[in-house]
Amino acid sequence: MRYFLFNLFLFFTCAGFAQQELKFEVNSGDNDRNNTPLSIDINQFKESELSSLTLFETTGNSKTEIPFQIDQEYRTVIWFTLSGITKANTKRTFLITQKEGSKTFQSLQIEKDDASLKIKAGDKYVLQYNQAEVYPPKDVDPIYKRSAFIHPVWSPDQQVLTRIQPPDHYHHYGIWNPWTRTKFQERQVDFWNLAEGQGTVRFKGFLSFTEGPVFAGFRAHQEHIDFTSEQDEVVALNEVWDIRVWNVATEKKVWLIDFTSILNCATEDGILFFKYRYGGGIGYRATELWGKDNSSVLTSEGKTRDEADATKARWCIIKGETQSEEGNSGILFMSNPQNREHPEPMRMWPSNDHKGKANMFFMFTPIRDNKWELAPGKNYALKYRMLIFDGELSATEAEQYWNDFANPPEVKLIK
Numbered sequence: 417m418r419y420f421l422f423n424l425f426l427f428f429t430c431a432g433f434a435q436q437e438l439k440f441e442v443n444s445g446d447n448d449r450n451n452t453p454l455s456i457d458i459n460q461f462k463e464s465e466l467s468s469l470t471l472f473e474t475t476g477n478s479k480t481e482i483p484f485q486i487d488q489e490y491r492t493v494i495w496f497t498l499s500g501i502t503k504a505n506t507k508r509t510f511l512i513t514q515k516e517g518s519k520t521f522q523s524l525q526i527e528k529d530d531a532s533l534k535i536k537a538g539d540k541y542v543l544q545y546n547q548a549e550v551y552p553p554k555d556v557d558p559i560y561k562r563s564a565f566i567h568p569v570w571s572p573d574q575q576v577l578t579r580i581q582p583p584d585h586y587h588h589y590g591i592w593n594p595w596t597r598t599k600f601q602e603r604q605v606d607f608w609n610l611a612e613g614q615g616t617v618r619f620k621g622f623l624s625f626t627e628g629p630v631f632a633g634f635r636a637h638q639e640h641i642d643f644t645s646e647q648d649e650v651v652a653l654n655e656v657w658d659i660r661v662w663n664v665a666t667e668k669k670v671w672l673i674d675f676t677s678i679l680n681c682a683t684e685d686g687i688l689f690f691k692y693r694y695g696g697g698i699g700y701r702a703t704e705l706w707g708k709d710n711s712s713v714l715t716s717e718g719k720t721r722d723e724a725d726a727t728k729a730r731w732c733i734i735k736g737e738t739q740s741e742e743g744n745s746g747i748l749f750m751s752n753p754q755n756r757e758h759p760e761p762m763r764m765w766p767s768n769d770h771k772g773k774a775n776m777f778f779m780f781t782p783i784r785d786n787k788w789e790l791a792p793g794k795n796y797a798l799k800y801r802m803l804i805f806d807g808e809l810s811a812t813e814a815e816q817y818w819n820d821f822a823n824p825p826e827v828k829l830i831k
Contacts, residue, residue, distance in 0.1 A: 436461060438512040439830040442498055445823070449502040450813075451664040452820040453631070453672070455493040456827050458486075458512065470515040471496055473508060483521035483629035483663075484512075495630045497664060498825065509830070524632035524663050526625055533622075535632050535661045541570045542661050542671050542804070545636065547619040550589075552581050560610050563619040564638040565589035566659075569747070572669040573740035573806045577747060579701050584770060587611065588701040588777070593677055593798075595783075596695045599688040600642055600652045607640045607652075608694065615642050615652070623656065633660035633674075639682070651682040653790075671804035672817075681792040689788040693726070693763050695781060698749065698800045702734060702776035708767035711736030711776055714811060716759070716818070724764040726784070731818045732762065733809055734778055742807035749780065750818045752799035756782040 440456055461469065466486055471494065472479040484496040494512065502508065524542075527534040531548040534541055543566055552560040560581065567590025568576040578590035587610040594608040594617050607615040623635040640653035658676040675698060681687055689695060702711070713721035715729035724732070735746025751760045761784035765777040782788065782798065790796055801821045803809070 436465070436514060439509065440512075441507050441509045441828055441830055442502075443826045443828065444498075444502045444504055444506045444508075445825055446504055447819045447823070448504050448816055449498055449820055449825055450816055451500065451666050451672075452498040452502075452824060453495060453662045453664070454498055454824060454827055455487070455495045456512075456829075457491065457493050459492055461492075465514060466492075468514045469494070469512055470518040472511045472513070474511050475509075479511065481519050482510075483519075485626075485628035485630035487626070489624065489626075489635070497630060497662070499665075502825075521629035523627050523629045524661055526627050526632055526634070528625075533625075533634060535659075537661070537663065537671070540572065540574060541568075543569045543659075543673065545634065545657075545659065547622070547636065549618075550580065552586050556581075556586055557611070559613060560586040562587070562589055562610065562616060564592070564617050564636065564657075566591040569802075569804060571738065571740060571745040571804055571806050572671060573738075573742070573745065575703075575738040575740050575745045575806070577703050577738075577745060577804070579704050582701065582704065582775065584775065585701070585777075588699075591675070591698065591700055592617075593696055593698050595640070595653075595689050597690040597692045598652075599690065601645070601650070601683070601685050603642070603644045605642045605644055605652065614644050615640060617641070617655070626660075629663060631660045631662045633658070635659075653687055654680045654682050656680075668805070668807070671802075673802040673804065675800045675802060677798045679790060679796040679798075680794070681790055684792045686792050687790050689783045689790070691783055691785065691787045693781060693784050694779065695783050697760060697780035697782050697798060699779040700734070700747065700749070700777070702736070702778075703738075704775070705738070706736035706776045708774035713764065713778075714814075715762070716811075716815070718811075721764060722766045722768075724762055725766055726761065726763075728757075728759040728761050730759045730822070731814050732764075732778060732780075733811075733814055734776060735805075735809065736776070738806070740806040744808060745804075745806045746809060748803040748805070748809060748814050748817060749778065750801040750803070750821050751780055752801070753822050755780075755798050755800075756788065756796075757785060761785050
């Protein structure tokens with residue numbers, strides 16, 4: 417009898433400490449996939465178990481350990497990359513299990529000081545976010561100072577693809593997204609054209625930082641400041657930038673960056689963005705090296721630089737000559753289908769704009785065709801992805817990357 421009780425105790429003890437496993441598959445669907453970031457919920461694991469998890473890709477009876485990253489920003493998920501090219505209508509299977517002593521994979525890193533935050537891949541820089549105010553050149557009115565913008569953006573071959581404070585538009589800041597013609601508390605406020613003295617956008621504080629083998633990023637709180645009030649200044653709009661750089665190691669080296677802007681009214685008054693050709697979304701002022709003869713534009717609808725303005729697109733390729741080994745570099749801008757007015761209207765300076773100087777400026781502008789009223793107590797999100805590359809990028813490749821962003825593969829649990 418004691419022998420039976422001992423074995424019964426041993427059974428329940430072992431069962432109580434049995435390792436949990438989670439099996440799932442990824443179905444590529446109707447599109448080929450190219451190093452696609454994906455996630456899956458892992459709520460079945462306890463908080464105390466998360467540190468001992470390991471992810472494998474399984475093929476027949478073999479298992480290959482792959483990098484993953486736990487993310488608890490919004491819910492508990494793991495992120496991983498569907499590595500390489502996955503052909504359409506293909507299934508790949510994965511296993512999450514508890515295993516001590518998992519492999520160590522190289523992480524993307526954050527380098528931060530009081531003025532800026534940089535994200536690095538190995539010894540190469542990807543982007544810099546500027547939290548400190550940057551003043552214009554010494555002989556220029558300091559009213560043009562600004563914080564809360566991205567510059568530089570580097571290509572994988574370390575070519576700088578952005579520009580700030582160009583003499584023709586001192587209020588242009590690399591990659592940024594202020595709103596220009598707005599109505600707040602019955603006042604007209606321009607948060608973009610800094611020389612008007614009506615408003616600005618200012619860094620408030622970092623909410624989080626993340627480093628890891630799958631992505632590195634940060635969340636930054638920014639404020640849209642109204643200077644037109646009888647008070648000194650009023651915060652009209654709160655904004656959170658959620659920036660993620662994905663570790664997509666490919667034969668053709670690229671950077672993949674997610675840029676999400678989350679807007680929330682700062683008062684009970686709400687705010688109105690008037691219909692206008694400029695404002696919000698995501699704006700880009702390109703390197704001063706690019707002119708009409710050494711750069712080009714192609715949109716998802718086949719429009720070139722001189723055709724793209726005021727049209728709509730899912731994606732837009734902007735590229736030009738650089739000192740990279742391939743001789744060219746560029747950025748593919750992608751709009752998410754969840755965005756307002758998607759496919760989104762664009763503001764694109766044609767090659768004869770601004771006295772024929774042919775400087776490159778681009779913006780996805782979700783208020784170009786219709787006004788947008790933001791109500792208090794609600795969050796509004798705009799999601800974009802950027803592919804930074806050296807060399808060439810075809811329309812077929814751009815469409816593939818956009819499909820990965822807009823219609824990711826299905827991730828399904830296996831029972």
